[in-house]
Amino acid sequence: MVKKIELAGKKYFECPICGLDYEEEEWAEKCEAWCSKYPSCNLETVKHSVGIMGQLEKKEPAK
Ligand SMILES: [Zn+2]
Structure with a gap:
């Protein structure tokens, strides 16, 4: 199942x-x-x- 993630106010869909x-x-x-x-x-x-946003998120949250 494609994973939905939200980062810096934008939605992305991630290949699991x-x-x-x-x-x-x-x-x-x-x-x-x-x-x-x-x-x-x-x-x-x-x-x-757009890259590996999900993994960036895990490293340093963009908030
Ligand atoms: Zn893939």
Whole structure:
């Protein structure tokens, strides 16, 4: 399941497998579907990612 996270007032959707975050849920779902089938990321999908916001959040909360 794609994880919804909120960071600095913005919502992101996170692929639970590779941890990449997307502004659009659709891309996060595509990423998750790809990651569960293949051991590597789909570069076409990764282009739409905003990075690993969820992991940044864990390190230092943006508040
Ligand atoms: Zn992924």
